[in-house]
């Protein structure tokens with residue numbers, strides 16, 4: 001079943017340019033994408049092409065001007081308790097402790113106190129922050145804050161998980177650990193995940209499909225299937241098949257279709 005259908009979506013912003021004049025900035029144009037229920041789909045594209053914009057629209061935090069977006073066959077609603085987002089920059093509540101930050105979504109769902117605490121502790125353990133449960137966000141490092149944000153959304157179990165470069169601020173080892181953990185959690189309950197990343201290897205490791213966007217105004221230029229077997233483990237990164245897919249992706253990025261300066265960052 002199709003979870004998300006984005007049809008010819010367009011988004012424009014009215015901005016003031018560097019000369020102080022009003023200008024229309026077209027960010028998304030003819031953005032077309034289907035995401036299947038239970039699918040893990042990664043979105044790759046040059047900086048500024050509109051990835052976060054699309055995620056924010058799906059999260060109900062931004063509008064779109066053109067086209068249509070359906071969720072479970074119905075028009076996208078602004079407010080839904082079935083969507084969870086991990087922002088590019090960690091959005092924690094500064095007046096709440098780490099544990100209380102994890103409990104936010106569970107409170108919205110009226111999970112009782114004891115159960116909230118149990119779930120929060122479980123996910124804090126998972127991201128290696130159990131010892132920091134009673135600290136406040138400003139007492140944590142950037143990477144630790146991001147781990148709280150990830151744990152919070154995982155604890156909430158949304159039907160649709162929107163993740164905007166969730167691992168970008170983490171050290172390499174934590175990143176690899178959390179990639180595998182995320183896969184393990186996803187394989188257990190197969191929720192739909194839309195994952196933005198700038199890392200080709202990360203996209204290949206995690207995804208069923210990888211969608212490539214053009215530079216702004218962004219739209220989906222190409223989608224490839226990642227046919228690696230599941231469950232995927234750490235070792236798969238070193239397999240011949242992984243190397244083959246990586247080569248395909250690199251060639252794709254270099255070929256005419258996607259030959260855009262801004263993809264230089266990946267090569």
Ligand SMILES: Nc1ncnc2c1ncn2[C@@H]1O[C@H](COP(=O)(O)OP(=O)(O)OP(=O)(O)O)[C@@H](O)[C@H]1O
Nearest residue numbers: 013014015025027046047048049050051052053054
């Ligand atoms: N609220 C806004 N008002 C005006 N312009 C905006 C707004 N939000 C985003 N933009 C512009 O839209 C474009 C796309 O931004 P977006 O954050 O979606 O890019 P991105 O693909 O997520 O990039 P990155 O990889 O750097 O995170 C940028 O040029 C940005 O300046």
Ligand SMILES: [Mg+2]
Nearest residue numbers: 051052088164
């Ligand atoms: Mg972004």
